[in-house]
Amino acid sequence: MSSGVVGWGAPETTVPPVDPELSGNTLxxxxxxxxxxxxxxxxxxxxxxxxxxxxxxxxxxxxxxxSEYGFIGEVVEDDDGRFxxxxxxxxxxxxxxxxxxxxxxxxxxxxxxxxxxLFGEVIRSGRTLISNDAPNDPRAxxxxxxxxxxxxxxxxxxxxxxxxxxxxxxxxxxxxYPPGLVRELEAFLGTCSTIISAVRLxxxxxxxxxxxxxxxxxxxQYAAALALTPDFVGIAEVDGRVVSxxxxxxxxxxxxxxxxxxxxHTAWSRRxxxxxxxxxxxxxxxxxxxxxxxxxxxxxxxxxxxxxAPKDGRGEPMFVATIARDISEMKAVERLRRDFIATVSHELxxxxxxxxxxxxxLTGGVLGDFSxxxxxxxxxxxxxxxRLIGLVNDILDLERLERDETVELGPIDPRGLLAExxxxxxxxxSVEQVKLVIEEDLPDGVxxxxxxxxxxxxxxxxxxxxxxxxxxxxxxxLSASLDDDRVVLAVADDGPGVDPADIERLFQPFVxxxxxxxxxxxxxxxxxxxxxxxxxxxxxxxxxxxxxxNGARFEIALPLEDCACEEGHAP
Amino acid sequence: xxxxxxxxxxxxxxxxxxxxxxxxxxxxxxxxxxxxATEALVTMRAGVPxxxxxDNMMPGMSGPELAEVIRADERLADVPIVFMTAxxxxxxxQRYVDAGGCAFIAKPFDPMTLxxxxxxVLEGGPKGSS
Numbered sequence: 001m002s003s004g005v006v007g008w009g010a011p012e013t014t015v016p017p018v019d020p021e022l023s024g025n026t027l028x029x030x031x032x033x034x035x036x037x038x039x040x041x042x043x044x045x046x047x048x049x050x051x052x053x054x055x056x057x058x059x060x061x062x063x064x065x066x067s068e069y070g071f072i073g074e075v076v077e078d079d080d081g082r083f084x085x086x087x088x089x090x091x092x093x094x095x096x097x098x099x100x101x102x103x104x105x106x107x108x109x110x111x112x113x114x115x116x117x118l119f120g121e122v123i124r125s126g127r128t129l130i131s132n133d134a135p136n137d138p139r140a141x142x143x144x145x146x147x148x149x150x151x152x153x154x155x156x157x158x159x160x161x162x163x164x165x166x167x168x169x170x171x172x173x174x175x176x177y178p179p180g181l182v183r184e185l186e187a188f189l190g191t192c193s194t195i196i197s198a199v200r201l202x203x204x205x206x207x208x209x210x211x212x213x214x215x216x217x218x219x220x221q222y223a224a225a226l227a228l229t230p231d232f233v234g235i236a237e238v239d240g241r242v243v244s245x246x247x248x249x250x251x252x253x254x255x256x257x258x259x260x261x262x263x264x265h266t267a268w269s270r271r272x273x274x275x276x277x278x279x280x281x282x283x284x285x286x287x288x289x290x291x292x293x294x295x296x297x298x299x300x301x302x303x304x305x306x307x308x309a310p311k312d313g314r315g316e317p318m319f320v321a322t323i324a325r326d327i328s329e330m331k332a333v334e335r336l337r338r339d340f341i342a343t344v345s346h347e348l349x350x351x352x353x354x355x356x357x358x359x360x361x362l363t364g365g366v367l368g369d370f371s372x373x374x375x376x377x378x379x380x381x382x383x384x385x386x387r388l389i390g391l392v393n394d395i396l397d398l399e400r401l402e403r404d405e406t407v408e409l410g411p412i413d414p415r416g417l418l419a420e421x422x423x424x425x426x427x428x429x430s431v432e433q434v435k436l437v438i439e440e441d442l443p444d445g446v447x448x449x450x451x452x453x454x455x456x457x458x459x460x461x462x463x464x465x466x467x468x469x470x471x472x473x474x475x476x477x478l479s480a481s482l483d484d485d486r487v488v489l490a491v492a493d494d495g496p497g498v499d500p501a502d503i504e505r506l507f508q509p510f511v512x513x514x515x516x517x518x519x520x521x522x523x524x525x526x527x528x529x530x531x532x533x534x535x536x537x538x539x540x541x542x543x544x545x546x547x548x549x550n551g552a553r554f555e556i557a558l559p560l561e562d563c564a565c566e567e568g569h570a571p
Numbered sequence: 572x573x574x575x576x577x578x579x580x581x582x583x584x585x586x587x588x589x590x591x592x593x594x595x596x597x598x599x600x601x602x603x604x605x606x607x608a609t610e611a612l613v614t615m616r617a618g619v620p621x622x623x624x625x626d627n628m629m630p631g632m633s634g635p636e637l638a639e640v641i642r643a644d645e646r647l648a649d650v651p652i653v654f655m656t657a658x659x660x661x662x663x664x665q666r667y668v669d670a671g672g673c674a675f676i677a678k679p680f681d682p683m684t685l686x687x688x689x690x691x692v693l694e695g696g697p698k699g700s701s
Contacts, residue, residue: 357589
């Protein structure tokens with residue numbers, strides 16, 4: 001036989017293929033093929049233009065196999081699955097519309113996603129497919145109207161190692177495609193595989209380099225913005241090595257024209273940053289707090305400091321930046337305000353002591369008895385001095401609580417607190433004809449860790465309010481109970497209650513509600529602010545429950561566990 | 572039996588007057604008032620009082636400082652000292668105890684109850700008051 005092609009028709013033919021090697025012949029023009037491959041490789045190496053080279057290779061392949069049309073494509077995968085993107089394809093467009101589409105899209109590669117086709121079978125399986133009776137092949141789903149006839153088809157997968165990178169498809173070789181063809185095209189397929197693989201690698205490198213450029217740009221934007229802020233901005237490597245400090249930062253520390261040498265934090269501040277600040281910033285991206293800088297002359301400076309660790313596309317911290325603002329002036333003003341309040345309040349006490357003392361002696365009858373009107377006026381004066389004294393005391397108390405220097409924690413039996421509270425308010429309760437009742441529902445040995453003096457004062461404030469607003473003959477109940485991991489101290493009364501809309505406002509300083517509009521029982525407006533602050537200092541919570549009609553219930557909920565919140569002071 | 576002798580040390584004239592009136596008229600004590608620590612030491616060395624009612628903040632030597640001098644003086648060391656003070660935080664209370672105070676009375680005080688509080692200390696009653 002002169003050629004293996006002869007007699008090689010549709011797959012269902014019973015004529016066995018003729019092995020060209022056994023017959024001494026080859027199926028194709030090996031010389032032309034080799035020349036085509038060599039030329040393509042050289043061009044790709046020298047010019048790097050994959051599309052041109054693959055188009056030339058396709059032309060060579062069509063020519064030596066006698067095929068009418070074909071393509072060389074890449075197997076691509078996205079969220080919708082595998083599909084084919086051509087790098088070289090014969091233009092077989094048969095309508096004007098398709099011709100336009102082909103002209104527009106083919107330079108970027110045509111995408112074919114319908115895999116219910118002969119080439120689709122290759123994409124799905126990654127294996128060679130030969131169909132020499134394409135019109136009757138069940139794997140082909142038919143052709144669109146106008147498509148040039150498809151008589152035979154040969155689909156050859158392109159593999160690089162274990163990676164399925166693409167395929168070659170050729171059609172309509174006269175007489176069909178014999179299986180031996182694949183072996184003879186090995187070198188050709190290898191070249192196509194290498195070129196597609198190289199294209200992929202190039203694309204990957206470009207993506208990585210684009211990302212790197214984007215990252216660099218972002219860093220530059222950060223740096224440009226931060227360099228101009230009036231705050232201290234320092235940039236450091238992730239390991240903490242300082243890279244740069246902006247001009248404002250240098251000036252703030254007093255290094256106006258030199259390098260910043262040595263530590264810029266005081267000892268406690270440095271420890272805080274190493275133990276808390278940096279780890280938090282690196283894990284969570286940000287830490288904000290107060291620290292202390294050291295100026296070049298050794299003096300400390302109070303700053304509000306943020307540490308940020310911007311992350312790259314892979315979620316790794318790129319660098320550490322710290323931004324700090326001098327708040328020493330703010331702190332000084334705050335201190336001044338507190339000293340002022342303390343001094344004024346204290347200086348007020350001296351004349352108040354004299355006033356209260358002389359009025360007390362007069363109303364006490366030590367200097368003789370006074371007639372009705374004089375006595376009434378003296379008592380009005382005395383009760384208002386008492387109010388003034390209460391106000392000054394509350395201001396001082398609140399001020400001390402704000403300074404939170406006075407919390408002295410120790411184990412306290414909640415029952416003792418209730419008893420002590422009742423002792424203090426018993427006098428007022430008897431004047432108002434209000435009954436005080438203690439209810440406790442606590443397991444033995446339950447204690448809270450707290451400041452006894454502060455807690456008694458807070459409870460006295462609550463109980464005093466309850467007595468003040470209770471109608472004569474009613475009852476005020478003081479209770480202690482366990483709620484999960486908290487001890488709840490409560491004071492409940494049968495007074496007019498609190499409008500639920502006013503509850504939150506009630507705990508703010510100098511807020512007084514006048515439930516019955518008579519304004520006959522006034523206080524300082526600081527009592528509940530003191531209660532709330534006391535609760536906060538114990539990592540607890542102060543709250544009020546009322547429907548605005550049937551009395552009110554005020555609670556102080558205290559954690560059973562040792563206080564570990566920011567406000568609290570561990571023992 | 573002669574009435575107990577109370578020495579009041581306070582730099583405020585008005586407060587001395589009120590304390591004296593309260594302690595003498597209501598309590599029936601013998602009362603001497605002085606305005607500062609130096610005068611107080613002179614008076615005490617001339618005749619040891621039964622109790623010292625001592626202001627905390629005074630120009631010159633403060634109340635606790637005077638108390639320490641008194642405690643170091645063998646002849647005066649046993650005189651009970653009651654501090655009169657506006658400052659009654661836990662820290663302050665400890666300072667008064669450290670200085671040898673056996674009670675404190677918060678300012679502003681009630682002149683009607685002051686004598687009872689003083690008497691309680693003299694009789695070895697409860698320490699501290701409000």
